[in-house]
Amino acid sequence: MKDQLPSPDFDSENYDRPNQPWQCGWAASGHACARGPDGSGRCRATYECRPLLKKKSDADTGEWVCTRPRSQGGSCGDGPRPDGTCGCPIPPCQPEPSLRTRRGRISIMVTAATLAALVLIFFQPDYGRFISPGEVSSYHSGPTFVSLKKTTTSNDNCAACHTGAEGGPRAWLRASLTGHPKPWELGKILEPHHDHLTSIDRSCLACHPAHGFHQPNVTREHSCALCHLEHQGQGRMPPPRDINCASCHNHEPSMNAARVRAKALPEDAFHYWKTSGLILPPTARPPEGFTTVFDSFSKGHPEFQIHREKLSDGNSLRFNHQLHLGERVRTGTNSALKCADCHTLDATGNDYQRVSFETHCRQCHSLQFDPGQPGLTLPHGAPAQVRSFLASLPAQYADLARRQGRSTEPEINEFVQDQFRRLQSAGLSGESLQRQVFLSGDPSKQTASLARELGARSNYAGCAYCHSVATSADSHPVVIPPAAPDRWLIRGRFNHAKHLNVSCRECHAVHLSRQTADISLPTKASCANCHSPAGGVSESCSLCHSYHNLEKRQ
Amino acid sequence: MRSRVFKRSLGAILLLLATTLSGWFYLSWGREHPQWAYPSGWLLMAVMLFLTFYNARKKLPFLNLLSSRVWLQLHIYLGFFSVIAFLFHVCFRWPSGWFEVVLTWLFAIVAISGFVGLVLSRDFPKRLTARGGEVLYERIPLVRRRLHDEAEALALGSVESARSSTVADFYAATLHSYFIGHRHFLLHCLAREGPLTRLLGKISEQDRYLNDEERQVMASLRELVIQKNGLDYQYALQTALRLWLFFHIPFTYSLILWSIAHVLLVHGFAAGAGR
Structure with a gap:
């Protein structure tokens, strides 16, 4: 330890002791007494000095002498009193705690208040x-x-x-x-415990038993709390974060393990899709499953399976989007068809409803098989009904005659006979009429002789114009039922309502589609135009995907 | 000097390394795993306890555990690191729970007061030295009293010597309150000299009403005013150098207590969170 010498101007008589807990009450006004208070904060002020009795060696009495030090003014003029007490009493003070003592007190108070608050809370x-x-x-x-x-x-x-x-x-x-x-x-x-369940997870499972469901080849358990963060505010829980998905899908070992496990599982294990009555495209599970390692939607997410595997629409219905959206097809108000004329959102706004013949097609394709009597239309929906209708054609004409105001039997019979004569003159009767109705697919050859009397709107071409019509073993025509999928993206969800600010054709190039086989689904790149950091719209996994796939579980 | 620069550079480099390492852990592991709160929280707790122990170390001088200077340097750099560790611990989110909001505020008070203290203890001693006229803090009242007595004696003496009460009146109206206590604490801390300039201006304005003798007295008073201003400057800066500890130390204890309660709550409510 170094010896520190006092500085030259060190005043040993007036040595301040700032570390002492109390200081003289007069210090603040510059009159601190030399003695100062004791350690308990009591004033020790008495007199400025303790007089000394000076007496000669041979005398019994002497003289009291002032002993006030020079630093405090030296000997006082009046000197001690006759009884030997100092003539300069120090007025007592109220000692004050030093700065350090005050800080200590505040520390104790704050600490005590904190403890009290904790006890009160708990x-x-x-x-x-x-x-x-x-x-x-x-x-x-x-x-x-x-x-x-x-x-x-x-x-x-x-x-x-x-x-x-x-x-x-x-x-x-x-x-x-x-x-x-x-x-x-x-x-x-x-220890990372994200690969097994915790006691809190078990509390979750008491109400949510389907916790573990994802792909059957998932190789490790996931703690619920890993993805589902609670205590984040009222309302819905925040969706899982992308890093939760990326912990496996951007993790080569996890994906490899999943790939290996998938090979050991029976094919049936992956047949867990629940259709809920929806028509879904028959897409097979990719040979490697969904184990591509990637970073985010815009960086490495695989192309949609429909485009990646170049799948086509297997619907038997013939439909030409380009024709219907072109200039040749007009609505009742002589305007071009719009997408919304046929495609309407469901109540949720997420998806579009099925296109129905009665609602969307009949207005133009009214099934007026007899151009001479546009009021008579074929039923739609079941070939057997159509055949029954054609077999009961006299009764159908008679019914039409009544609807048109003919009330007497002779009038009705004459009307029916006139219609049949007209059909026969056009070569349409019996089987030929049925064949014409079902099998003809060329509008230029159908009821052509009578077509000119009617507008194009009533130009019934034949079932085969739109449908695939085959002939059964008993020679009856059979219409292959059309099956237009309700959803094309079956492993992700899409909310159309949130995309209504974008025109349909920006994503679906249907104006270029002439074949039913064309699937006019946007590509991943098209989505990533917006859903990417460059596009500025979220590309979060949970926007489209759900880990648990509960809605698809069988 | 070179040694000090080297030590500071070393401290800054170590702080940067610790920050980088923590950031790397946070980005590569912490954001993904909720249990990040455990290691980061314990690290933060350890750092806070070490920082708190600095005060105990000062009270236990017999413990031969590094020099006080080293402790101070460690306290400063670990203090900075504790702020970074705190941000990583809370994942840069402002907490929403009442208990954690209080904890965050306590940490903020301690961290901010510590930073303020560091700035003050780096800046104010230089300013005090540059200004000159250093006085021991405990003797400031004594010096102020002397200045007050001297000024009062001059003012009262001028009544008899100059046969005029102009100086005494001016002293009673303006200077007495100036000499009796400390003035302009905040302005001195901010190194603003406006009040002194205004007061000297008032003294100068008196000049036209004074005779020669009074002018000499007023010149002496003017000198005392300047000395008193210097004393107030010393008082303000030295007080500020002590005042920040009134926030830093008490709230440190409060923070430690609240943190211990936080640890108990976390482990109590997550009990059985493991296997």
């Missing part, structure tokens, strides 16, 4: 409201959840999920010291 019945790290989502705080999982120990129902919280503050203090991992078990704390 030992009052509504403690959950204070210690919760955030609002619980509406799913886990609503009346339904509370009725299912109400616990008795906490007003905030913490123990419904946090089993360690059951029993109140003392219990979770004990749980914190005895649970797994314990606070000092750093090794276990650092």
